[in-house]
């Protein structure tokens with residue numbers, strides 16, 4: 001048994017409920033977090049949700065707000081500089097995955113606290129200690145800071161556009177494939193397989209499937225289940241000390257598309273499509289996953305997202321090379337053009 005030191009950093013508190021963003025100052029006090037605070041937000045969320053949140057911060061607390069358009073190294077650098085200039089004690093990401101990742105990585109760089117305030121349930125970076133930053137020379141996420149707390153206001157999150165909610169379901173069902181890939185790597189390569197963290201990731205995927213049955217009738221209940229699933233998946237990554245439980249071949253496909261055409265679709269949308277195809281390769285119930293996604297209006301065809309068929313096939317053929325150290329069903333040599341085309345056609349992703 002490998003008894004090497006393994007340190008797990010987890011969030012101290014998860015606040016979840018309706019209209020709880022008004023309580024932010026109370027949470028700062030409960031967590032003993034001093035000001036100045038630096039809020040990192042996006043252009044849309046900044047003008048709407050963040051503006052409202054700031055109204056509830058007491059006048060004696062110092063804070064500054066930064067707006068980031070993207071999650072690039074430049075955005076991180078600007079955030080770091082601002083945080084140093086104002087002596088920020090906490091960097092707070094408020095918005096979608098990009099704002100949260102910039103805040104998370106900047107906090108890691110300057111060793112300040114990081115707080116996560118998601119405004120959409122579109123990804124599982126909400127709790128994870130990893131960040132996806134463009135410009136680091138990697139398509140995949142890197143180690144960053146775990147959140148001291150997560151504040152999940154279900155009222156706000158469930159009002160996010162349906163596309164963002166569906167993307168979160170796509171990111172989460174992907175764990176079914178990710179865990180299969182991990183098990184395979186353990187069998188074929190002797191890689192360490194963490195049963196406990198794999199179970200957590202799998203449970204989050206099952207909850208995402210459950211969410212597809214509820215969300216049409218009751219958005220708030222569906223989103224609450226989804227948020228718990230996203231938080232659980234993030235915790236699984238934190239415990240594993242790697243994104244292994246949450247990212248396998250389905251993510252490699254998504255990263256391959258993102259490399260070729262950044263921002264062509266939401267992260268979770270690409271992961272959802274990747275999940276259907278990789279579940280087919282693994283011989284697991286890909287039709288059930290596809291049906292569940294279709295039932296919520298999730299874009300399951302390349303053309304629904306405006307992605308050319310050739311790009312899907314190309315992504316399938318290069319996906320294995322993105323993170324060669326993480327063995328998946330794609331193997332070391334990847335798929336041939338013909339087999340990739342067939343997989344995409346059989347699963348109905350392309351015509």
Ligand SMILES: NC(=O)C1=CN([C@@H]2O[C@H](COP(=O)(O)OP(=O)(O)OC[C@H]3O[C@@H](n4cnc5c(N)ncnc54)[C@H](OP(=O)(O)O)[C@@H]3O)[C@@H](O)[C@H]2O)C=CC1
Nearest residue numbers: 042043044045096097098119120122123125130131132160
């Ligand atoms: N760290 C990790 O482990 C993980 C990181 N990721 C990363 O996260 C990113 C994907 O996150 P995602 O959220 O999909 O994309 P974005 O952060 O790009 O957000 C998509 C859009 O949704 C908007 N938005 C957010 N909340 C609301 C709301 N309540 N109402 C209306 N619009 C809203 C954002 O506005 P605005 O313009 O104001 O930002 C943005 O325009 C990728 O960069 C991906 O790599 C994904 C999974 C895991």
Ligand SMILES: O=C(CO)COP(=O)(O)O
Nearest residue numbers: 124140141243246247251
């Ligand atoms: O998106 C992620 C988990 O959902 C992170 O995965 P990567 O480590 O592949 O970037």
Ligand SMILES: [Zn+2]
Nearest residue numbers: 124171267271
């Ligand atoms: Zn993901």
